[in-house]
Every structure is written in structure tokens, then in C-alpha cells.
Amino acid sequence: MIKMFWTGLLCFGFLALCAAAPNKRAVIDAAGCGMRPLLSDNGASEMTATQARIVGGIEAVPYTWPSICSFMTDTGYHICGSTLVKNKAGVFYLVTAAHCVSQRRASRYLARCGMHGMATANPDSVLLTFSDMVLHPQYSDMTFENDIAIFTLVNQPNTNDFVQPACIADQPYYGGEGSIVAGWGTLSYGGEMASTLKQVYKPIKPDATCAIRYPGEFEPANMMCAGEPEGGVDACQGDSGGPLYTYRNGKWYLTGVVSWGYGCAAPRNPGVYADVYNLRTWIDTIIN
Template structure:
């Protein structure tokens, strides 16, 4: 798949029906933000302002250098985990990885209130396929997560409590490149865009490339808003009933923000059974 670009997305959702509490995977007091979503019609991205308004974002690092984004979640048993894309961790050694949370800057800058968490174990979805990027999700077990103290700067996101729908406007954030083949962002960036129907995704991306059982896609026909290199594993999230839910994980795309080429995300709702089982057993 020439020009594939990995990335992670989370959704900002227009509320329709209340989520079913029986579907909750993560603990309460999640998905709370001190800010609002960016303009849903923004072209490209803008720096997140105020800083730390999306307190679940984390930077996945290999030997101290940023490689991907990801999201902090908290199980109903009270344990913290980091959710990212399997293509970010596939073939990696846990002892070389770390996660920085409570951060606004991509570089290893000292920030008051931020934390570095070591990775104890990488759990990739067993059905992940590197050739097609199906089931592109990984859960990282954190070594020192008991030291996390939640604040306006560090807080878990709620996992998806229901399926997405076409037209739902969501937010994606990350430190990836700000243009195709461009330079990585030094500060956290954000943009909003709508989720598309599976039929539209399949038409735009090809039925041999888009697998609706583990993927969703998001973007505008005219392009201009997308995740890019370095955003992989990051969240696509939506606001539902006053809290933010992790709806997608930046996975891949044809270039960045090209017309008729929406970005593709791991579908958190369709992957929920594996996520629930994994965090409940770890």
C-alpha cells in the first residue's frame, strides 16, 4: 500500500443517546477536559490551547525519542494502561519503551507535572496483521502506574461506550508532521473532522485496503485536515454526554490530508471485547 501513513485518532462526538452503562470498559471520572474542541472546520491543525486541555495524551518513546502517540485509560479495577497502535510496538522490546504523560512538548523537555512511565509489557492484538494493519491496537502495561496522581494535566480518557456514526465530528491530536513529508511539530497539535460511513471509506480507500471490522475513517472530501507521520497510535476522540471518549486510534492513510483520501483509525468500538478482556486480566 504505497504511501501508507500510520497514525492514531480519537473522536469528538455530537451527543445523541446516552451511553449504556453496561458497555463501560473504563473507570468513572474519565474523559474530563478543561477546554473545548477546535473549530470543526479548521484547515490543517493548530497548537492545543490551553496546554494540557487533553490530559490523556501521551508520547510513546523509544530510547527516549518520540515515536508515536497514545492514550491513558483506567480500568474499572483502578489500573492504568496506555493504548496505542500495534504498528508502533510490533517487534519492539518493552525495556526500550517509555511513556511521557502530562506533556505538551514532543522533545524530552522538563515540564512541571509531567511523568515518565516505564513499560512492563507490550500486548498487541493477536489478530493484528502488519501487511494490512487490521486490528491495529496495542495495550501497554505500565511498570510504575501506581504513582499516577490525576490532575487537570493527567487524566484518563473514557473508552468508547457505543459505536460511532457517519458525520460524527471528532478531534485528533499529536506531535506528527504538519504537512506531508514535513517537519514534526514541537508542540501538541489538534484538529477536528467528521467520521465517514464505511461505504465511503471503502470507496475512497479501496475494498482491499479498508476493513470495517476493525477500522473507521475520517476526513473531508477536499482534504486539508488529517493526522500525519508521528501521530500514529494517538487518539481520535468524541464528546458524548459531557465526557470525551476514545473512538479511534491513528493507524494509516495515503499521504496526509489528500483530497478523497481520509485517514484510517483502529475502530475502538469493534475492538472493545479484546480491550475489556486484556485490561481486566492484567
């Protein structure tokens, strides 16, 4: 099978400083993150419900993932997903996958946040422009290690029910932990892009399982994987750079960034994600 990035196109219309590693449990983002204000239970019930496109998923309740954004070219083509986070001072940044970034000028990209439908009106959405971007200095477009990039916004959006930051993972995942992946990617490998935001529940796999599924390719120092043994649920083309969320202590955390896989939702081929917790030292040096 062909190793894939989950980028896609849909019309709708570097330097990093090194620093001493902080305490990994130390807070590196703003208080009040990880909320879904339009849901009465903050979405907690979605972590126990059985979800039967992202592939094999369901349509998200409109506007209830306020941290997810469509990452686009400056001409309005959807390339990837992305996620809003805030630093300790309360300043928004945008996180996506490094492989989504082909141009080396931040001004060549836009993001639209607070949206649900790709081709419908989203009256509370905001369009973001960027003044700077940083790709992880050890990102490899051969192995897809450290597949993460951070964008600095030109102007800060208002925080409201439709635009909110996700929390940044402050503890490691564990095998079997539930997660939700969301995006506007294709509904099947090589299929049509989703017209509205989709989400899918996926269990996170232990590193040992990921290494067995991808021998010589999975790097536990900066990757994680998630999926069902029989396949059927996954991110796909156009979902790259988007969030893998975990729900911890009443908050939604950005725990993974959609990176790569073999096909979409194939049996015994879980999706692979950049591991936000293991990359948080670098994230901290950029946003703080």
C-alpha cells in the same frame, strides 16, 4: 500513492486470552474518565469551532488533553502517539497502534504524559515505564487490521489536571459525527515534526464511504475513517497510535487509534483508524 503508517522519530530529552463477548454497552473502564479539567467547558466548544499541524489543524491549548502521551523508545525518541485509559478497578493502561511496536520487549519503550512542547520544559509531565505489552493477536502488518496494542505500566501515575484517562468508546460512531485527532506529528507529508501538541477537527465518514475510498483495503469490522472530501486536515507521520476523540454526554472518548492512510490530508483519502468500539471486547479481556 504510497500507503503510509504515521510513525515518526523525534529526539527529546503476546499473548492474548479470548473470552466471551461482554455486552458492548457495558462499562469496561473507570468512572470519571474523559475530563479536560483545565478547560472551563471541558472542551465542548472545540467540537463546534472551525479549526483551520497535525496537518491543517491548530495548536492545542497547553496541557488540556491529559490522556494523550508521547510514545517513545527507551532512549527518548518520539515514535508515535498514545492514550491513557483506566480499567474498572482504576488502573491505568496505555493504548497505541500495534504497528508502532517493533521491539517485543515492553521495557524498550517509554511514554511521557502531561506534556505539550517536545523541546520545552513540561513541569507536570510524568514518564511511564512498562512491564508488559500485548498486540492484538489478529493484527496484520500487511493489511493493518486490528492495529492496536496495550501496555501495562510499571508504576501508576497520580491522576491530576495533567494526567487523566480517556473513556473507552461504548457506542459505535456514525457517519458525520465530529471528532478531534491530536498529536505531535509532521505538519505536512515529509515535513517537520510539530514542536507543540496540535489538534484537528475531522468528521467521521460512513463505512460505505471508507470502502469506496479504499476498495479492498478498508475493513469495517475493525477500522473507521475520517476526513474532509477536499482533504487538508489529517494526522501525519509521528501521529500513529494517537487518539481520535469523540465528545459524548460531556466526556471525551477514545473512539479511534491513528493507523494509516495514503499521504497526509490528500483529497478523497481520509485517514484510517482502528475502531475502538469494535475492538472493545478484546480490550476488555486485556485490561480487566
